[in-house]
Amino acid sequence: MKKLLDFMKIKDRIIGFSIVFSLFYWLFDAILSYFFLYHEGTLLGMLILDIPINVLYLRSLVSVLFITSGILFSKVMKKRERSETIQLILNKIAYAVNTTENLNELFKEIHQHLGKVVDTTNFYIALYNKEKDIIELPYYVDEKDEITEFPPGKTLTAYVIKNDKPLLATIDVMQKLKEAGEIESMDSFSEEISVSPAEVWLGAPLKIEDEVIGAIAVQSYTDASLYNEKDLDILEMVSGQVAIAIKRKQATEAIETSEKEKSIILDSLSELVTYLDNDLEIVWANNASGESVSLDPDELIGQHCYTIWYQRNEPCEECPVLKAIETGEFQRREMTTPDGRRWLVRGTPVKNENGEVVGAVESTLNITERKRLEERLIQSQKMETVGRLAGGVAHDFNNLLTAITGYANFIKDGLLPLDPKREDVKQILKAADRAITLTDRLLAFSRRRPIKPKVININDLILEIDKMLLRIITEDIELVTLPGENLGSVRADPGSIEQVIVNLVVNARDAMLKGGKLTIKTENITIDEDFVHEHIGSKIGEYVRITIRDTGVGMVKEVVEHVFEPFFTTKGEGKGTGLGLSTAYGIVKQHDGYITVESILDKGTIVDVYLPRVYEEAEKIILKERDETLPEGNETILFVEDEGLVRSFSVRVLERLGYNVIAASDGEEAINLAREHNGEIHLLLTDLVMPKIDGKELAKQLKAERPNVKVLYVSGYSSEITLQHGILSDETNFLQKPFSAADLAQKLREVIDETGGFQRTSSFKF
Numbered sequence: 053m054k055k056l057l058d059f060m061k062i063k064d065r066i067i068g069f070s071i072v073f074s075l076f077y078w079l080f081d082a083i084l085s086y087f088f089l090y091h092e093g094t095l096l097g098m099l100i101l102d103i104p105i106n107v108l109y110l111r112s113l114v115s116v117l118f119i120t121s122g123i124l125f126s127k128v129m130k131k132r133e134r135s136e137t138i139q140l141i142l143n144k145i146a147y148a149v150n151t152t153e154n155l156n157e158l159f160k161e162i163h164q165h166l167g168k169v170v171d172t173t174n175f176y177i178a179l180y181n182k183e184k185d186i187i188e189l190p191y192y193v194d195e196k197d198e199i200t201e202f203p204p205g206k207t208l209t210a211y212v213i214k215n216d217k218p219l220l221a222t223i224d225v226m227q228k229l230k231e232a233g234e235i236e237s238m239d240s241f242s243e244e245i246s247v248s249p250a251e252v253w254l255g256a257p258l259k260i261e262d263e264v265i266g267a268i269a270v271q272s273y274t275d276a277s278l279y280n281e282k283d284l285d286i287l288e289m290v291s292g293q294v295a296i297a298i299k300r301k302q303a304t305e306a307i308e309t310s311e312k313e314k315s316i317i318l319d320s321l322s323e324l325v326t327y328l329d330n331d332l333e334i335v336w337a338n339n340a341s342g343e344s345v346s347l348d349p350d351e352l353i354g355q356h357c358y359t360i361w362y363q364r365n366e367p368c369e370e371c372p373v374l375k376a377i378e379t380g381e382f383q384r385r386e387m388t389t390p391d392g393r394r395w396l397v398r399g400t401p402v403k404n405e406n407g408e409v410v411g412a413v414e415s416t417l418n419i420t421e422r423k424r425l426e427e428r429l430i431q432s433q434k435m436e437t438v439g440r441l442a443g444g445v446a447h448d449f450n451n452l453l454t455a456i457t458g459y460a461n462f463i464k465d466g467l468l469p470l471d472p473k474r475e476d477v478k479q480i481l482k483a484a485d486r487a488i489t490l491t492d493r494l495l496a497f498s499r500r501r502p503i504k505p506k507v508i509n510i511n512d513l514i515l516e517i518d519k520m521l522l523r524i525i526t527e528d529i530e531l532v533t534l535p536g537e538n539l540g541s542v543r544a545d546p547g548s549i550e551q552v553i554v555n556l557v558v559n560a561r562d563a564m565l566k567g568g569k570l571t572i573k574t575e576n577i578t579i580d581e582d583f584v585h586e587h588i589g590s591k592i593g594e595y596v597r598i599t600i601r602d603t604g605v606g607m608v609k610e611v612v613e614h615v616f617e618p619f620f621t622t623k624g625e626g627k628g629t630g631l632g633l634s635t636a637y638g639i640v641k642q643h644d645g646y647i648t649v650e651s652i653l654d655k656g657t658i659v660d661v662y663l664p665r666v667y668e669e670a671e672k673i674i675l676k677e678r679d680e681t682l683p684e685g686n687e688t689i690l691f692v693e694d695e696g697l698v699r700s701f702s703v704r705v706l707e708r709l710g711y712n713v714i715a716a717s718d719g720e721e722a723i724n725l726a727r728e729h730n731g732e733i734h735l736l737l738t739d740l741v742m743p744k745i746d747g748k749e750l751a752k753q754l755k756a757e758r759p760n761v762k763v764l765y766v767s768g769y770s771s772e773i774t775l776q777h778g779i780l781s782d783e784t785n786f787l788q789k790p791f792s793a794a795d796l797a798q799k800l801r802e803v804i805d806e807t808g809g810f811q812r813t814s815s816f817k818f
Contacts, residue, residue, distance in 0.1 A: 141168055149296055163191070267291075
C-alpha cells in the first residue's frame with residue numbers, strides 16, 4: 053500500500069514539475085527580454101531587447117511541449133497504476149481462493165477486494181441449482197433488497213448464465229433485450245420477486261470447465277454511468293477466480309460428504325472396523341471398536357490392536373491382519389478374547405498406487421451369540437437325528453420283544469406251579485419288561501409314541517399324582533406345591549405329562565442325597581421374541597409353565613448341555629438309564645412345548661416345562677388302573693403281520709381267546725383270503741408297515757368290499773398313522789408293540805364292542 057502511495061506522489065511531482073518548469077522558462081525569457089534601470093530606488097527607464105519573432109515562437113513551443121508531455125505522462129502513469137492495482141487485487145483474490153476454506157468468508161474477501169476497483173455497493177454471487185431449477189444466492193449484499201433465491205425465468209442473471217457471456221446492461225440495453233424477448237423484466241431478478249429496478253447492471257458468468265454454474269454481478273439504482281466496459285473486463289477476470297473457488301469448494305465438499313457418509317456407514321455397523329498401518333497401529337476406528345472396550349474411538353488411535361483387545365505385548369499367533377499385510381491377500385480367522393467373547397476377524401490389505409501394502413483394514417464381528425445359537429442348533433439337530441435312530445431301533449426291538457414276552461408267557465403258562473423253570477421264565481420276562489421300558493422311553497424321546505391328547509388343567513393332574521410323588525421322594529425332602537391361580541388349560545396326554553413330572557421329580561430326588569426342598573410350581577406365561585431368540589426351537593405365544601426346582605448338587609454348564617441326550621447320565625453305574633430327561637424332552641416336544649434346564653453347581657437345578665395354552669374348558673382327569681382280565685370273543689379276525697414270530701404268537705393268543713383267525717403275511721395275501729372267505733369278517737388286525745401293501749391301504753381296500761369291518765392297527769411306532777408328531781386321531785384304533793396277551797385281548801374287545809358284540813372273561817392268563 054505504501055508503494056502505491058509513493059507511486060501516486062511521483063505522478064503528482066511529474067505534473068507539478070512540468071508546470072513549474074514552464075512558468076520559470078517564461079519568466080526567464082521575460083527577464084532576458086526586458087531590463088529595468090533603477091538609481092537609488094528610482095526607475096530611470098527600461099531597456100527593451102529586440103528578439104526575433106522566430107525565437108519567441110520557439111520558446112513558446114518548448115513551454116507548451118513541457119506542459120503537454122507532463123500531462124500525457126501523467127495519464128500513462130495513471131493507466132499503469134490502475135492496471136497494477138487490478139493485478140494486485142486479482143493476486144489477492146487468487147491468494148484468498150487458495151487459503152480460505154470457508155466459501156462465505158471467501159466471498160466476503162472477494163467483495164472487499166473487488167470494491168477497490170469496481171463499485172460493489174450492490175453485489176451478489178448467483179448459482180444455478182439444476183435439481184430444483186432455481187437460482188440461489190449464497191452471497192448477496194444490497195442496499196435495498198434482501199433475497200436468497202429466485203426462479204431463473206427470463207432475467208438478466210439467467211441471460212448471462214444461458215448465453216455464457218458477460219453483460220453491461222444499461223437502461224437502453226435492458227429495453228432492447230426485453231423487446232427481443234430475451235428478458236421479461238427490467239429487473240435483475242424474476243418478476244415474481246418484488247425488487248428495486250437497477251439503472252445499470254453488470255454481470256459475468258461463472259464457468260467451470262465447459263459448464264456455466266452461475267453468475268457474479270454488481271448493479272446501481274441511482275447512477276446509470278457507474279460502470280463501463282473496463283469494469284466488465286475486471287468482473288469477468290474475477291469471475292474466473294470465483295468459479296475456481298466454487299469448483300474447489302464443491303470438490304472439497306464432495307470429498308467431505310463422501311468421507312462423512314463413509315464414516316456414518318462405518319459407525320453404524322455393529323462390526324468393529326479399524327484401519328491399521330504395517331506395524332498394526334490403529335490409524336482410524338469406528339464407534340463399535342471403541343464401544344467394545346468402553347473407549348472413545350479417538351483413544352484407540354496410535355495403539356496396537358493386540359494390546360487393546362487381547363492384552364498382549366506382541367501380535368497374536370496366526371493374526372489374520374498381520375498375514376494380510378505380509379501376503380497382500382485377504383485373510384480371516386475366528387479368535388477368542390480373554391473375556392471369552394468370540395470374534396470373526398478379517399484382514400484386507402490396503403495398497404498404494406505402486407501395489408505396495410501400506411496397511412490393512414480389520415473388520416471384526418462378534419460371533420459369540422451366533423456361535424452359541426449354532427451350537428444349540430447343532431445340538432437340536434443331533435437330538436433330532438438321535439431321535440430318528442432311536443425310533444427306528446425301538447420299532448425293530450418291539451417286534452422282537454412282542455415275540456419274546458409272548459412265547460415266554462406261553463412257556464410259563466405250560467409249567468407247573470412248583471416247576472423250578474418258572475423262575476427262569478420270570479427272569480426272562482423281567483428282563484423283557486426292562487427292555488420294553490427302555491424302548492418305550494426311546495419312542496417317547498423320538499416323539500413316536502402314540503398319544504391321545506385332551507384338554508386338561510395341569511393343577512388337576514398334579515393333584516391326582518400328589519400321593520404318588522410323596523412315595524417317590526424320601527422323608528428328608530420337603531415337597532412344596534405352588535399351583536398357579538386361574539391356570540390356563542393345555543391340550544395334552546395326561547399319562548405322558550404325568551411321566552414327565554415323575555421323571556423330573558425322580559431326578560430331583562436323586563440330586564438331593566442329603567435331603568432338601570423340592571418345589572413344583574405352575575403358572576401362566578407368555579413367550580416373547582427375546583425368549584425365542586435365546587432358546588432355539590421355542591415359539592412366541594401363551595403357555596402354561598411347570599417348574600420343578602430342587603436344592604440338590606446342581607450341574608456344571610458342560611453337563612447341562614448334554615442332559616437331554618439319550619443314555620447320558622451323571623449317576624453311577626446301575627443307578628440310572630440316562631433316559632429320564634430325554635423321555636421328558638421327547639414328550640414335551642411331541643406336545644409342541646419347550647423344556648429348559650438351568651443349574652448351578654452346589655446350588656440346585658430348575659427345569660421349566662412350557663406347554664401351549666388353549667382357551668377351552670378342561671376335562672376331568674381320571675387315571676385308569678390297568679385291568680388284567682382277558683376278555684374273550686368268537687368273532688372272525690383277519691390278522692396281517694409280516695414278522696413271522698409276532699404273527700405266530702398273536703395267532704396263538706387269538707385262538708386261545710376264542711376268535712376265528714384268518715392269518716396273512718402281507719396285504720395282497722390278506723385281500724385274496726378275504727375274498728375267498730364267505731362269512732363275515734368282524735375286524736382287520738394289521739401291522740402298518742408291510743411290503744407290497746401297507747396297513748392303511750389294506751384297510752381302505754378291504755372296507756371298500758366290506759364296509760362294516762372294524763380296523764385295529766399295530767406297530768412298533770406310530771408315526772405312520774399320526775396326523776402330526778405321533779398324535780392319534782379320535783377315529784384311529786392303535787395298539788403299540790410290544791404288547792402282551794392281555795393288551796391284545798382288551799384292545800380287541802374295545803374296538804369290536806364299539807357297536808356291540810360277544811364278550812366273556814377268559815380263565816387263561818399271561
